[in-house]
Amino acid sequence: MAAIRNSLSPWHFAGLMARPSKACDRLAGPAPEVHDVILRVVLPLSIVPPVLAYVGGATFGWRLGGGEPLYIPADGLVLISLAYFVALVTGFVSTALVASWMAGTYGARREFGAHLAFVALVGMPAIVASLAHLAPHAFVNMLLLIPALIWSLYLLYRCLPAALGTSPERGMLMASSLVAYVLVAFVSLLGITVVLWSGGIGPALGV
Amino acid sequence: MAAGERYHDRVAGWLTGFAVLWSLLGMTAGVYIAAELVWPTIDFGQEWLSYGRLRNLHTNAVIFGFGVSALMATAFYSVQRTCHAPLFAPGLAWFVAIAWQAGVLAGGVSLLAGWNGGKEYAELEWPFDIAIAVVWVCFAVVFFGTIARRRIQPIYVSNWFYGALIIVIAMLHIVNSLAIPVTWSKSYSLFAGAQDAVVQWWYGHNAVGFLLTGGFLGMLYYFLPKHADRPIWSYRLSIVAFWAFTYSYIWAGPHHLHYNAVPEWVQSLGMVMSLVLLAPSWATMVNGVMTVAGAWEKLRTDPALKFIVLSLAFYGLATFEGPMMSIKSVNVVSHFTDWTVGHVHSGALGWNALITFGTFYFLVPRLVGAELYSTRLANWHFWLALAGVMLYVLAMWGAGVSQGLLWLSLDEIGELSFSFKDIMASMAPYYALRLVAGVVFLSGAALMAINLWMTVQGRAVVRVAPPPVAEGAV
Ligand code: HEM
Numbered sequence: 001m002a003a004i005r006n007s008l009s010p011w012h013f014a015g016l017m018a019r020p021s022k023a024c025d026r027l028a029g030p031a032p033e034v035h036d037v038i039l040r041v042v043l044p045l046s047i048v049p050p051v052l053a054y055v056g057g058a059t060f061g062w063r064l065g066g067g068e069p070l071y072i073p074a075d076g077l078v079l080i081s082l083a084y085f086v087a088l089v090t091g092f093v094s095t096a097l098v099a100s101w102m103a104g105t106y107g108a109r110r111e112f113g114a115h116l117a118f119v120a121l122v123g124m125p126a127i128v129a130s131l132a133h134l135a136p137h138a139f140v141n142m143l144l145l146i147p148a149l150i151w152s153l154y155l156l157y158r159c160l161p162a163a164l165g166t167s168p169e170r171g172m173l174m175a176s177s178l179v180a181y182v183l184v185a186f187v188s189l190l191g192i193t194v195v196l197w198s199g200g201i202g203p204a205l206g207v
Numbered sequence: 208m209a210a211g212e213r214y215h216d217r218v219a220g221w222l223t224g225f226a227v228l229w230s231l232l233g234m235t236a237g238v239y240i241a242a243e244l245v246w247p248t249i250d251f252g253q254e255w256l257s258y259g260r261l262r263n264l265h266t267n268a269v270i271f272g273f274g275v276s277a278l279m280a281t282a283f284y285s286v287q288r289t290c291h292a293p294l295f296a297p298g299l300a301w302f303v304a305i306a307w308q309a310g311v312l313a314g315g316v317s318l319l320a321g322w323n324g325g326k327e328y329a330e331l332e333w334p335f336d337i338a339i340a341v342v343w344v345c346f347a348v349v350f351f352g353t354i355a356r357r358r359i360q361p362i363y364v365s366n367w368f369y370g371a372l373i374i375v376i377a378m379l380h381i382v383n384s385l386a387i388p389v390t391w392s393k394s395y396s397l398f399a400g401a402q403d404a405v406v407q408w409w410y411g412h413n414a415v416g417f418l419l420t421g422g423f424l425g426m427l428y429y430f431l432p433k434h435a436d437r438p439i440w441s442y443r444l445s446i447v448a449f450w451a452f453t454y455s456y457i458w459a460g461p462h463h464l465h466y467n468a469v470p471e472w473v474q475s476l477g478m479v480m481s482l483v484l485l486a487p488s489w490a491t492m493v494n495g496v497m498t499v500a501g502a503w504e505k506l507r508t509d510p511a512l513k514f515i516v517l518s519l520a521f522y523g524l525a526t527f528e529g530p531m532m533s534i535k536s537v538n539v540v541s542h543f544t545d546w547t548v549g550h551v552h553s554g555a556l557g558w559n560a561l562i563t564f565g566t567f568y569f570l571v572p573r574l575v576g577a578e579l580y581s582t583r584l585a586n587w588h589f590w591l592a593l594a595g596v597m598l599y600v601l602a603m604w605g606a607g608v609s610q611g612l613l614w615l616s617l618d619e620i621g622e623l624s625f626s627f628k629d630i631m632a633s634m635a636p637y638y639a640l641r642l643v644a645g646v647v648f649l650s651g652a653a654l655m656a657i658n659l660w661m662t663v664q665g666r667a668v669v670r671v672a673p674p675p676v677a678e679g680a681v
Contacts, residue, residue: 183523
């Protein structure tokens with residue numbers, strides 16, 4: 001069985017995403033090095049959505065509904081894309097940190113590299129769905145995000161026991177705890193963004 | 208223990224049945240109004256089918272029909288077992304159960320007929336308010352009467368939460384409903400203006416706090432350890448969390464009135480107390496999560512435990528999101544948008560409905576002494592519920608954040624960039640998505656109704672005797 005540590009690349013992860021049983025097997029093997037996963041998977045993956053968002057936003061303007069698209073000036077767009085990148089990397093790394101912190105409670109393996117690779121796999125469908133950023137219409141993006149999220153959830157519940165080396169029952173509990181963390185992290189991000197907006201950073205709002 | 212003494216479980220069984228029925232009816236109303244937001248003409252010109260009336264029917268049916276019936280059922284069931292004593296005044300318990308259903312039914316019809324006191328979650332007119340107060344006091348008599356005749360000294364933590372539910376809701380309901388009747392169907396509140404707003408949201412927010420949160424925590428604290436077959440992870444933490452929760456919740460109501468005519472300091476106090484609330488809320492979540500973590504083998508045999516695990520995840524989300532939305536600089540964007548509706552339903556579907564479903568899958572087979580009819584159906588229900596609540600929350604986050612941003616957007620000369628009407632017209636796709644979410648969630652609940660019906664069909668409620676209590680334990 002080929003170990004995941006020998007096949008760390010975004011392409012490979014995209015392929016694994018489509019073949020869950022193979023993906024679970026691969027991840028169950030020896031853990032990859034942390035810096036390898038970060039440099040060869042997490043960072044390249046996290047660049048994709050911000051770049052697509054920049055191209056889509058600069059070319060067509062974001063449509064949230066309500067008629068005219070919202071054009072954001074180029075430097076603002078760069079800033080937003082950078083923030084998006086940082087948020088994605090933070091999201092991957094913090095989720096893996098939380099997962100390895102939970103590992104003790106759920107009897108899972110501890111190596112951080114294994115957690116990071118697993119989280120990258122689970123996030124992969126959402127990265128692919130970010131292709132929708134090229135058509136920067138909020139609802140279109142959401143429509144594509146939904147099947148991606150369903151797939152991510154499927155990978156999470158399906159592969160967690162094998163990838164992190166715990167029983168299916170404890171895997172189910174751990175997966176649900178991770179869902180809770182990701183939901184809370186996502187809503188915090190919404191909150192932080194909105195506080196920035198009302199503080200005058202970002203789009204011009206009448207507050 | 209008197210010889211031949213038995214727990215009174217039939218009344219809990221009937222209340223459970225009504226809770227299931229109201230969940231189906233209330234959510235069907237929810238699905239219908241969700242459809243009206245996509246196709247506004249499906250009220251067919253009928254006043255009783257209009258959004259304004261059906262929306263109140265939805266909230267009242269799910270909160271008071273489904274939620275309160277479930278709380279009464281589980282309170283009656285658990286208080287007997289935690290006190291090792293049968294219900295005090297079982298006849299009165301039956302009166303409470305039946306009168307409550309009659310009240311919700313008649314109240315629902317009155318809402319459809321257009322009677323409306325105009326206060327959110329307290330829409331029912333004064334004759335109903337008086338009836339509710341009477342039934343609620345009887346509920347208190349049965350519950351505290353049972354506690355008074357308990358045969359074990361400590362009062363288990365679930366009873367603290369149920370007890371707080373009963374006392375606080377009585378207080379809120381009576382004060383907020385004070386009004387001068389002018390006809391049978393119309394009354395005027397004793398409060399006016401900003402004062403009315405403060406009293407209303409003191410009521411409204413603490414109804415969320417002590418009913419939808421505290422009451423259901425009572426359910427959690429009794430049924431989770433039962434499912435897990437082990438004591439709560441930290442009993443001390445549960446008691447500390449109870450008092451912290453009870454003390455801080457009462458002050459949080461003004462976060463519903465940010466940037467309104469109430470004094471600035473009242474708003475800020477509401478915000479600070481809402482942030483404080485995160486601590487006791489999450490203490491309970493940790494307690495629940497750690498209790499299940501030690502009992503994972505149970506997941507093999509207990510299809511219902513999954514629901515409770517997931518309900519804790521959404522409880523965590525909702526109790527984090529709420530304090531966050533009470534921060535004024537978040538609220539300025541989120542208030543009056545669908546973000547609020549999404550927040551409500553991550554609590555309502557993800558927490559209240561899921562924990563109740565998990566509890567019913569556990570309780571109903573035990574009430575009739577049988578296995579659950581179908582574990583497969585229950586597993587299907589689980590995935591439908593997860594998909595339904597996720598879709599609902601996602602659709603409302605998308606709609607809500609877009610609305611907040613677009614409403615406030617300024618153009619180069621400082622005028623609003625978009626018209627309200629255009630923004631709302633462009634929300635139809637999100638509303639369609641929420642409609643799909645509702646249908647998915649409701650169909651899961653329908654599977655549960657079938658499953659539970661098949662489980663109880665042709666069976667009677669088992670008669671259970673309290674365990675003998677050792678001499679001197681009292
Ligand atoms: C099939 C499931 C459900 C659907 C489709 C649904 C749909 C809706 C809709 C369309 C509204 C009106 C939103 C607006 O005016 O913009 C609403 C409001 C509300 N629903 Fe539901 N609902 C469902 C289940 C529930 C459940 C189970 C509960 C409680 C246990 C609940 C509690 C509420 C509350 C409290 C409100 C008022 C929210 C506010 O004023 O901000 N709903 N629901």
